[in-house]
Amino acid sequence: MTVHLHRVVVRHAGRTLVDVADVHLEPGRAVTVVGESGSGKSLLAHAALGTLPAGLAVHGAMSIDGVPHDVGDQAGRRPLWGRTLALLPQEPVLALDPTMRVRDVVAEGAPTFARDRRAARRAALERLAGLGVAHAAGAYPHQLSGGMAQRVAFAAATIGEAPVLVADEPSKGLDVAARDDLAALLRRHVEGGGVLLTITHDLDLARALGGDVLVMREAEVLERGPVEQVLTTPTHPYTARLLAAEPARWAKAWMRDGGPPEGSPxxxxxxxxxxxxxxxxxxxxxxxxxxxxxxxxxxxxxxxxxxxxxxxxxxxxxxxxxxxxxxxxxxxxxxxxxxxxxxxxxxxxxxxxxxxxxxxxxxxxxxxxxxxxxxxxxxxxxxxxxxxxxxxxxxxxxxxxxxxxxxxxxxxxxxxxxxxxxxxxxxxxxxxxxxxxxxxxxxxxxxxxxxxxxxxxxxxxxxxxxxxxxxxxxxxxxxxx
Structure with a gap:
């Protein structure tokens, strides 16, 4: 399944928040959008999903396996949710229903849920076991660690077997080990022939996913290309500035090799x-x-x-x-x-x-x-x-x-x-x-x-x-x- 976004524009109160000419998503190759907060990267993803907040004006065209969709018709993609398009949201603990146990949250997304809830629960347990969190099936979301909550959210997003997965800032607040686990899950989706669009400010996650990267700033894509090229030898000054902001590259006046002066109280x-x-x-x-x-x-x-x-x-x-x-x-x-x-x-x-x-x-x-x-x-x-x-x-x-x-x-x-x-x-x-x-x-x-x-x-x-x-x-x- 291929997805093509063409001339997507999002505006609010006369201000342009997104203005992207084209984005191609293909099965088996990850696409990651990076950039600072406010660059428009999450709005681009939600325009594609049909989940933009009310009050935003959106225009553009989108095709899914050659079938055209009007990006401006946000409600028109609701029938695709969970079956064709799926979202792995920011802050999974907050996105999961706090009143439901994990197995039931995941089961709701199963294709069989409406007609056979027992089968949906069995599918949910199998999905959780495959992700190594079967032991959390009876827990509530607030009882999960950040990494466990992310795995549960991944199970809920993918149990419907939607080929197109959008991951919006999925590594926010995760430690390195949990982020690496998340990257492995997302790569599994891609390697299985899925389409993946990831929105992140985490350049290490972009590197781990591979594929292509788009660098956004102030509503526009400034640079794009293979991850290993763009994040190693960027051509745009902004991308170079973004790379220089990684802590390992800092050279600040307040940085020091030793501790405080000897004899400090x-x-x-x-x-x-x-x-x-x-x-x-x-x-x-x-x-x-x-x-x-x-x-x-x-x-x-x-x-x-x-x-x-x-x-x-x-x-x-x-x-x-x-x-x-x-x-x-x-x-x-x-x-x-x-x-x-x-x-x-x-x-x-x-x-x-x-x-x-x-x-x-x-x-x-x-x-x-x-x-x-x-x-x-x-x-x-x-x-x-x-x-x-x-x-x-x-x-x-x-x-x-x-x-x-x-x-x-x-x-x-x-x-x-x-x-x-x-x-x-x-x-x-x-x-x-x-x-x-x-x-x-x-x-x-x-x-x-x-x-x-x-x-x-x-x-x-x-x-x-x-x-x-x-x-x-x-x-x-x-x-x-």
Whole structure:
């Protein structure tokens, strides 16, 4: 089955969001669209599926095995959903029905579901077993790890045997092992003669899938060709800039080979710390010292206990045994010595309060020096006008930088940054981390970075604590960058 998209244009309020001349999708060859957030890549995919949000104007032509379709007739492709066209969505845990068990979520997509639900359930169990998650059949989506949820979503998307699969940012928030598993699943679809269109900002996923890549920016395709060519010797300056934004290629002024100056004051002393969560021991007998200016990455697969360890070191989680001692971290005027950046920046702000009011509360409550907020807005290259909006009215990258401002306003001695860029594209991630690390360097803040991205950990941290997961003996490994 072949798919051809021709002259697809998506507009909103007079602004062009997508303007792509043609895309060819063929069986047995992956096509991946990369680019920063807002480039139009997801809108292109959803225009093809017929799943664009209401209020967008769309025009264009599409053929599936030679059968023409009007891209503007979004509802016209509903009869193809699940049988010809299938979607592997972003954030699978949120896409799966939280009130249904996994086997029932998958069974709903089986061709036999309407007439024989028992057969559909059997097919669902077979599909889950083939993906190595049969043991999760009776679980609810919220009980799954990120990698397991992605496998379940893959089962639900493919049980109808649709030959055309669209994967929209499928590796978002996944650790390296889970991403590699996902790539293997997607390659299996392609190798079986399926058509695959993947939307991602993860260049490593694009490399793993092979085939062809399209690079989008500001609604248009700037460069296209075989993955091994475009992502090795790009011809367009923007593609080269995108590649340079990968953490392994960074060369920043704040990067360093050694740790903080010798004799830096001790902030945190953890001794023989053990923590169990949900009946599972995450780490045992952990020793760790943090000094002013330290940069330590907490790495490991999803569910290994990285965030829990970070919060234990902040003394926001109790320990089963051992001791965590804080030194010189008393609250003072204009300073909250311990701060946390959440993985989801919306957790830092009330949803229905303008950002100026939310940040103003922190300024007033902690006696922050006049002009400090405006200074940080300039440092982060943010328009002060953004403060008149609510959190939902700014982009993810902008909100994360505002969360950084909120934390760094208070001159923290110790900052826990919990996956602060895992949902950002490469360019926004680079810009956001550059802004954060500039403040960390300037203020001499000790940084605990929770991340599943080892290349990011190596770029940012002086030391790394690796939590392999599923091990009850001491699992923390300290290693220089």
């Amino acid at each position: 001790l902030l945190v002393h953890a001794e023989q710390v053990t923590r169990t969560l949900g009946g599972r021991r995450l780490f045992t007998g952990l020793d760790l010292d943090l000094r002013a200016g330290d940069r330590v990455a907490l790495t490991g697969p999803s569910g290994s206990g990285k965030t829990t360890l970070g919060r234990v070191l902040l003394r926001r989680h109790p320990v089963d045994s051992g001791r965590v001692t804080h030194h010189d971290l008393a609250r003072r005027r204009g300073r909250a010595p311990v701060q946390q950046l959440h993985q989801d920046p919306t957790q830092s702000f009330p949803a229905f309060v303008p950002l100026r009011a939310a940040l103003g509360d922190a300024v007033r409550r902690h006696g922050v020096a006049p002009g400090r907020l405006e200074e940080l807005l300039g440092t982060m290259r943010l328009d002060p006008g953004l403060l008149e909006r609510r959190p939902g009215g700014v982009s993810g990258g902008e909100l994360q930088r505002l969360a950084i401002i909120r934390a760094m306003l208070l001159h923290p001695a110790l900052l826990l940054a919990d996956e602060p860029t895992s949902r950002l594209d490469l360019l926004t991630q680079e810009e956001t981390l550059d802004a954060l690390m500039g403040q960390v360097e300037q203020q001499g803040t000790a940084l605990l970075l929770v991340t599943h991205d080892t290349s990011l950990a190596h770029a940012v941290a002086d030391r790394e604590v690796v939590l392999p997961g599923g091990v009850t003996t001491p699992t923390a490994v300290l290693a220089g960058r």
